Amino acid sequence: MLDEKRDLRRKTFKRIGLSVVYIILGIWAVFTFVPLLWMLSSSFKDSSAITAVPPELIPKRPTLDAFKRIFEVGGMARWFLNSTIVAGVSTIINVFFAALAGYAFSKLKFPGRNSIFWILLSSMMIPGQVTLIPLYILVVNTFQLENTFVGLIVPGMISVGSIFLMKQFMSSLPSSLIDAGRIDACSEFGIFWKIILPMSKPGLAVLGIFTFVGHWNNFFWPFLVTNTNSMRTLQVGLTSFRFENLQDYGAMMAGAVCSAIPMIIVFLALQKYFLKGITIGAVKG
Structure with a gap:
């Protein structure tokens, strides 16, 4: 009882x-x-409705004028294209090379493997602000890559965090399939391409989401290395909506809505893999 x-x-x-x-x-x-x-x-209000007191959560007179302004006056289409190129290419490069490095550190045995890996991890303790000025001097002054896609993409095309994520994920994959591939005289890259990558789709998808969102929302580096309207990315371009020294909040909100759409699409397409990102780092290598 x-x-x-x-x-x-x-x-x-x-x-x-x-x-x-x-x-x-x-x-x-x-x-x-x-x-x-x-x-x-x-984004569907005019300027007077945005600053109205009390505020209108639902617009009484919805309008598409803000969306028209960002595409007709602001160059939104060009900024959207630039962000798509930068984020897309950076994501593809980062995911591919991080997967290669993760495979090497998790499944291949070579002298100094652990030492190199721990040196890479220790570099994550260095704040990005410390390397920002040398990186800017190298990219802009030395290689003259200002206002170029190369200058926007190369500095962020690979990260230690991505390598760590893929190394931890690939450590959980069975090594017996790799040994079987070697017995069948498959090359190391063939094993990586035909065996490891298909089994690593969850890890690749999670890394792809994180990388795409990070590069799509990146503001500071594109702000430093671009000074022409045609090379601005979307996040940098949104800050330029000023007319007669006044900020056009309607246009900024409309641009923010357009900026959020690709991230929502990517997340909805790969959402079944998203939660796996919480547990990937917990696997012991």
Whole structure:
């Protein structure tokens, strides 16, 4: 009898605890969603409605003027194309070379493997601001890559974090298939291409999401190495919506909505792999 009462009490406390957690998460979700709703709502307002007091969460007179301005006046199409090229090429290069390095560090045995890997990991402790000035001097002054796609892509085309992610994921793959491929006289690159990559689709998808979103939202480096309207990326271009020394908030919100669409599409297409990114780093190599 006492055991039944204890079990009932535990279940009651558990339900109460879960209810409290769900309520807190629900409130947090609302506070997180409101700025997104405000951004979407403001993109369909005119300037007077955006600054109106009290604010209008749902526009009374929706208009598409802000979207027309960003494409007709601001050069939105060019910035969108630049961001697509930079983010797309950077993602493909980063994922491919990170997978190659991850395969080498996880499955190949060569002198100094662990030492090289730990040296790479230690470089992650160096803040990016420390290397920013030397990198800028190297790219702009030495190689004259200002206002070029090469200058935008090359500095960020591979990262130690990506190598670590793929190394940890590939460490969990069975080595027996690799040994079978070597017995069948398959080359190391053939093993990597035909055996490792197909089994690494979850890790590649997660890395692709993180890399694409990071490069798509990158602002500071493109801001440094571009000074012409035709080479600006989307995030840099959105800051230039100023007319007669006034910021056009409607155009900025419309541009932000357009900027969010590719990330939403990428996430929805690969969402089944997204949660795996939480556990990949927990695998011991």
